[in-house]
Amino acid sequence: MAKAAAKESAAAAPSVERRPALAGQELSVTGVTLAVLPPAQRISLRAPDASVAALSKALGVNLPRKPKTSAAKAGRTALWLGPDEWLVIDEVGKDPLADCAEVTVLHSAVGISHRNVAISVIGPAAAATINSGCPQDLSLDVLPVGAASRTILGKAEIVLLRIAADAFRVECWRSFSDYVFTFLSEAAGDAAA
Amino acid sequence: MIATFRIPGAGRLKQAETARFSFDGQSYAGVEGETLASALLANGVHLVGRSFKYHRPRGFLSAGAEEPNALVEIKRDSARRTPNVRATVQELYDGLTAQSQNRWPSLAFDVSALGDIASPLLSAGFYYKTFMWPKFAWKNFYEPRIRAAAGLGVAPDQPDPDHYSARFAHCDVLVLGGGAAGIAAALAAAETGVRVILADEQVDFGGSLRFESGAMIDGQDGFAWAQGAVATLRAMDNVRVLSRTTAFGYYAQNFVGLVERVSDHLQNLGRELPRERLWQVRAKRVVLATGAIERHMVFADNDRPGVMLASAARTYLNHFGVAVGRNVGVYTANDSAYAAAIDLKKAGIGVAAIVDLRDNPTGSVIDEARALGIEVNFGRAVIRAGGKLRVSSMTVQPKNGGGERTIPVDAILMSAGWTPSVHLFSQSRGKVAFNDETKRFVPGTYAQDCVSVGACNGTDGLSATIDEAYAAGAKAAKDAGVKNAGANVVKGTKPKVDASESWSRGMLGAAPGAGPDTTVKAFVDFQNDVTAKDIRQAVHEGMRSIEHVKRFTTNGMATDQGKTSNMHGLAIAAETLGKPIPQVGLTTFRAPYTPVTFGSIVGHARGPLFDPTRKTAIHPWAEAQGAVFEDVGQWKRAWYFPKAGEDMHAAVDRECVTVRKTAGLFDASTLGKIEVVGPDAAKFMELLYTNPWEKLEPGRCRYGIMLREDGFIYDDGVVGRLAADRFHVTTTTGGAPRVMNHMEDYLQTEFPHLNVWLTSTTEQWAVIAVQGPKSREIIAPLVEGIDMSDGALPHMSVREGRICGVPTRLFRMSFTGERGFEVNVPADYGQAVWEALWAEGQKHGACAYGTEAMHVLRAEKGYIIVGQDTDGTVTPGDAGLDWAVGKKKTDFVGIRGMARPDLVAKGRKQLVGLKTKDPKVVLEEGAQIVGDPKQAIPMTMIGHVTSSYWSENCGRSIALALVAGGRDRMGETLYVPMPNATIEVEVTGMVFFDDKGERLNG
Amino acid sequence: MLLIRCPYCEEERPELEFRNAGEAHIARSADMAATSDDDFEKFFFIRSNPKGIIYERWRHMHGCARFFNAVRDTVSDRFLMTYKAGEPKPAKLPGAFE
C-alpha cells in the first residue's frame, strides 16, 4: 500500500545538490564529541501486531515489541517508539520504504529520511551532556545499550538511541537540529564536571 | 592594614594565600579560603549593614547560610553586581569588591536611621495601618518613599553575562547535608554499591565539626575525620560528592532541586565555567542530614554589631583562626555556648563573664569553664546590650529582678539552643511533631521516601547521631532495591566516636531583657526587624494563628525565611496567648531554602536556546537575498524581499504586482503536513473534516475545514489524495502541532477501530509555491513524469514525479487566485530545487515573495487565514464557507456543535469585505466597527476588522471584517471610529480581484 | 516534576514528556448529530472538577505518543493508577500510591 510514496530510490539521479542540515558539524571537548551524522534512509512505520512478522521479514530486522528497545541488523535499526510505531533507520543506503511497499499486510510506511537529523554524542561525558536537558535516567541499568526512546531535550523533542555504554544517537526534526546541536554543544562544555 | 584579630596558630587556613579585597571602598587583606565575614572580622570590622525597617547598624549574627544581617553587594564589574549576598557564605578571592546596602550616605551615618527614633510609627502591621490615610497618599507619597527607604539591595540593570548550566541526575540515595550524620549515612549507603549523591552547602564538609573542638572520631579530630571520609567517598565511582551545593527545594516523588555554586568563589570567571549549576535529582531514597541552627537570645538591643551566635564565634576561631573580639561576654541558656567561651579563653581571648539564664545547670563544660577562671553566673539575664555601631557592654540582672551590673565587652556570644533544620522535611510535605520535653519540632509523619538523621531529627550527641545515620544510610541503600555493587566500592566500618560535646537544652521565646517595656527593641527576626514587642502586639490586636501573626509582623518572611527567628516568634505568641506551642502551630516551610538566582533556574534557556528557532531548508537563500524575516510561532519566515532603496511598502507592492503579472516563488515549507495512511483513511478524513472525502479521486485535492466539537473552525488546508489509502494533508503553519494532536486524539480515543495512521511530514518536505500566469512555464522544464497540461493536471490536483531528478509531490493549487503550483521536494533538496526554479523564473521576470505579499494576495481573493480572520468563535457559515460542509454527512467532529441554537441564530458576525470610502485609507486590523458614529459613548460595536492591506493590484485599500449580520448589509455604510477621525466604510463581498476566478487557469 | 507511569511504555517517565488532555470517560455519542442540546451541553461543557479523585486523560506526548487514562487525587496531586485508553473505569482503586 505504500507504493505511492516509494519512488525515491528509483530511476534518475538528482541533478541538484543535497544540502543536509548542519552537514558535517562537529564539536569535541573534554569527555564528549558531537557529530552530525550523514543522511540515512528512514521511515515511520505503523502496524498492528498481526503485521509485525511480515514486516520484520520484509525489512530484514525483527521489529522490537518491547517498550524502549531497538533491534539492528545489517546497517538497519528498528526503534520501538510506541506500541504500533517504529522508526526504521537504514545507514547503508537501502530504502526501507521500498521493502515495505512489497508487503500486503496492514501497515503504514511513510518516508521521513529528510525529516530527521541525527547527531552522535560519544564519550565518557555523553550521558551527562544529554542529561543537561533530558530528564530520563540514562544509567545503563535503566537505559541499556540498544535502548531507544522518544523523549525531550530542553524544549525540543528527540529520539534517543544508546549505541554503546558511552555513545548515543540523538535524532530530531530538521528545523530543531540547530537548537539541539547548540544545546548539546553548550551542555558538552560542562558535562565533564 | 594588618589583620589584627587573626590568631596565630588557630584555624585551618595556615597554608592559604593572601587575598586583597575591599569593603565600602576600604582595602583589606584576607586569606583565600575564608569567607568575607571571616576576613572582615579578622580586620576588626563588625558593622556591615543597616537593617531593613529601622536602618539599625548590624553585624554578623552567624557564620553560615542562616545569616539574616550581613547582606552585601558583590561587584565584579558593571554587569556582575549581585545584591543580598550573605557575607558569611561568600568566599573570599583576590580582588573581591563588596559594598554595604541599605544606607545613605554612609554605613556609620545613615539618615534613615531616624526611623529608629520614629519607630512608634513603624510598629507591627504598619503597612496595613499607618499609610492607609489619606487614601491617595499611598500611591503618591508613602509607597515611593517606603520603596526608596526599604528593600534589600539594588538589582543589577544589565543582562547577566555569566552562564548557568543544568543537569538532571538520578540516584539511589541522596544525602543532603555533609556533617557527621550525612557523611556517616553516605558511607553506609555507598559501600553497598548503590548510586549515592552527597551534597553540602559549605565549601568544606563536616558541618558542626568545623567548630566543635571536642569531637573525636576514629581517633582523629572530627573535622579531619570528615575530610578523610569524604575523600574516600569521592574516590568511589558510584558516589558523586557536591560541595558548595544547596538543596533548595524538595518536590514530589523525591525530586530535589540543588544549586551548585561553581565559580562565585573564583577571582576570574572564564566562559568555560558556569556561575552555577542546577541539579535536578530524582532519588529513590533521601537521607536528610541538615543539622540544626543555633538560636539567639531575645533581649534588648541584641542586634548590636558584635552580638552573635556562640557557634559562629567558634567557627571563626576554630576554622578560620579569627577572634570576634578581645573581651567577650557569653549569654546562654544551654551548654554549647560554654565550649565557645572555653575555646576563646584557651586562644588567649578575654572572657568577661558567662551569663546563664538557667538556675543550676551542671556538667563538665561548666566545670571546665570555671577551672579556666571564667566567671560563671547562673539565673541571670543580659537585659541590655550597650553601644551602637559596636557592642560595648552587657547589662546583667538576676532574672527575677534585682540590681543591674554593666560589664564592658566587645562581643556577646549567645545561645538559646538549637533548632532542628526541618525545612526540607517540611517541603517534602512531612508533618513535624512537637517534642514537649525538648521544646523542639522534629520530623513526625513522613510523606515521602526519606529519613531524617542527626540534629535535624532531634538526635542529641555525636555517637547517637552516627549510629542513627549509619544505620539509615544502609537501610536507604537496601530499600532503594538496587544491587549494582560499584567496581571500586570501599567497604568500611561504622565510624567510632571517641569524644563529643553536649548541645543539650536551651530556651524559646523572649528572655527577661526583652521587655515588657515597649520602648525596648529585642529582636526576634533581624532581617525584617521584628521585635518581641511586635509579636505580642500582633496577639493583642487579635492575631491568633501563627500564620496571621507571621503576616501581620512579617516575622520569618524575609529572605532567610526565619531560620533563627521562627521558634522564638512562635514561643512569644504562644506565651502571650497562654496556649501550648503546638496549638499555635508552626508555619510550613517552602522552597527555596535559601534564595536561588534566576540564572540557575533559567539554565541553558537563554539567547539562542531560549526557544528553538526553526528555519526552513530555503532559509539560507532568503537570507542571502536580504529578506526581512518575521516570527511565525517558532519559525522564521521571509516577510518580504526588499530591493535596494525599497521600503516594506514598495517591496510588497512590487511582489504583489509581479505575481499577478508574471509569477512569484514563495517558501511555503512551514505549512503543517500530515500523511494519513491506511484503508480507512477516507473514513477518518470524513470524521475529522467537514468536507466529503470518500469520493475524492486519487490525484485530486480539496480545501478542507476542520472544526472543534463545538462547531467552530479549528484549522483549514488543502488535502491531496495520493492513493485510495493515502492523503497528504496540509495545515496552517501555527496549527501543525495542535492539529496533529487533535487528529491523534480522535483516532486513538474515539475512532480506534479505524485502520489508519498519521505521520507528521511537515519537515520531510520543503514546499515551493510557484504562483502566477507564468508558473507552468517556470516549472515544466524541470519536471519529469508529470503531464502539466490543464487537462492532465487541472486546478486542485496532485501528481508524483520528479523535478530536477528529485522526487516531488506536485500540487496544482492556488492561494493567490492565479494559476499556481506547490512543489514538494525532500527537504535536503529544497534549496537546490528552489535555486533551479529561481533560475527558470528569472527568464520570465518572476520574483520571490514573502508572507506579507502572500497575505495581501490571498485577501484580494477573499481567502481566509484561520487565526486571523477567525478567532475560535467563527463557524463555517460565519466565514462564508457553508459550501465546504458535506450536507449529506451524518457525522464529523463539530456536526452537532454547529447546530447549537446560538450558532444558527440570526445576526451572527459574518465575514465580509470592507472598502473605505477614501480608497487611500488603510484600516487598522482590530479596529472596531459601529453603525452610527453619533451615538453616545460607549458605542454599540457591531464588528471588527480582521485583515486590512493596501492592494496595489486593486489600486486601493481592502479589508475583511467580522460584522453582525454582515452578509445582509451589502452596500451599507458603516463607521470605524479612530482616535483622530471616523472612517467611513462600505460593506462588500470578500473578493476584491478577479471575482469570476478566471485567472486560476489564466 | 512528577513521574507518571505510562501503561504503554510500562514504566514511570518524567512529567515533561506528558500532556494533560482533560477529563476521561466522557463518551462521544455514536449518533452525534441527533444529540439533544442538554446532552451536548453535558458532553462538551460540563466537567466534574472534583476535590479528590479525578479520572483524566493524559498523552505521553514526547514518548510513545499514546493517550491513556489516569486516576489522580487532586488534593495530594498523586497519581493512583494509569490504564490504557478504551479500558473501563477501574472498579477498585489502589489504596496508596507508591
Ligand SMILES: [Zn+2]
Ligand atoms: Zn508511553
